[in-house]
Amino acid sequence: MKKLILVLFLGGAFLLTSCGDSTSTVESGTYQGTIDKVEASKEEIYVKIEDGKTLELYFTDETELTKNGTAVDFSALQEGQNVEVTLEKVGKRLDPIAVKIME
Amino acid sequence: MEQLPDFWRTEIFHPLSVHFPIGILITAFLFKIISLKYKREVWIEGSFILLLLGTVGIWIAIYTGDLADGIVSRKLCDPTVLKDHENMAYICAWIFTSAIILESIARYNLVNLRIKSILLNWLSTILISCGVLVLGYVGHLGATLVYQQGAGTYQPSADCSEFVE
Numbered sequence: 001m002k003k004l005i006l007v008l009f010l011g012g013a014f015l016l017t018s019c020g021d022s023t024s025t026v027e028s029g030t031y032q033g034t035i036d037k038v039e040a041s042k043e044e045i046y047v048k049i050e051d052g053k054t055l056e057l058y059f060t061d062e063t064e065l066t067k068n069g070t071a072v073d074f075s076a077l078q079e080g081q082n083v084e085v086t087l088e089k090v091g092k093r094l095d096p097i098a099v100k101i102m103e
Numbered sequence: 104m105e106q107l108p109d110f111w112r113t114e115i116f117h118p119l120s121v122h123f124p125i126g127i128l129i130t131a132f133l134f135k136i137i138s139l140k141y142k143r144e145v146w147i148e149g150s151f152i153l154l155l156l157g158t159v160g161i162w163i164a165i166y167t168g169d170l171a172d173g174i175v176s177r178k179l180c181d182p183t184v185l186k187d188h189e190n191m192a193y194i195c196a197w198i199f200t201s202a203i204i205l206e207s208i209a210r211y212n213l214v215n216l217r218i219k220s221i222l223l224n225w226l227s228t229i230l231i232s233c234g235v236l237v238l239g240y241v242g243h244l245g246a247t248l249v250y251q252q253g254a255g256t257y258q259p260s261a262d263c264s265e266f267v268e
Contacts, residue, residue: 022186022190023183023186025183039173041173042172042173042176043173044173044176056182056186058173058176058177058182060177090180091179091180091181092180092181092182092183093176093177093179093180093181093182
């Protein structure tokens with residue numbers, strides 16, 4: 001019985017903690033951070049910035065993606081890369097104006 | 104002049120697929136509650152089959168929701184509601200999936216457990232009850248996205264010119 005309770009407790013904890021990414025909103029501005037996740041099919045990235053917040057960014061037609069000053073394709077983005085993102089906050093949505101790959 | 108967009112857009116498949124599991128899983132919950140009092144086969148078998156169908160449906164709804172997410176997120180004023188909707192939907196799906204696993208273990212003796220199947224049955228009832236509550240909240244968040252932020256909807260022009268042939 002104790003084992004069952006333990007399994008149920010661990011299962012519940014798993015359900016509540018592992019089923020999604022927690023994301024934050026910040027003010028408009030420029031932030032540096034690391035790419036946590038890339039979703040190529042949605043042209044979306046998750047960036048963990050210096051204060052520990054994770055930002056969910058959907059690229060728009062206006063987003064400029066560069067590396068060493070040169071425009072690059074979305075496929076150049078990889079998890080773990082350091083990036084500098086310039087964001088515009090619209091409501092609570094964060095539109096990436098520019099994303100610079102730092103390495 | 105504005106042109107009316109095609110109805111069969113990618114984001115349409117989520118509302119088309121999401122209402123089926125909502126109805127089925129709520130009915131499965133009602134069957135389950137009734138089967139606790141009246142041990143007739145129709146309630147016991149009915150709740151299991153509906154739970155199975157609803158759980159498959161909820162994973163299909165998550166898939167179509169994921170397709171819609173990439174399109175509607177760029178137009179929402181508060182995408183954090185969409186993120187909550189998505190996270191809670193996954194929790195909901197796993198709760199019902201866990202209930203199916205417990206029910207299957209109890210029905211088919213899949214694992215040689217010393218605990219009695221009646222206990223597993225009660226545990227699955229608790230999970231289904233929690234699942235229905237979470238399902239209601241997921242539905243509320245989805246409705247908020249549509250009715251407060253217009254997620255996935257087409258906004259007609261002021262003069263409705265696209266409806267004139």
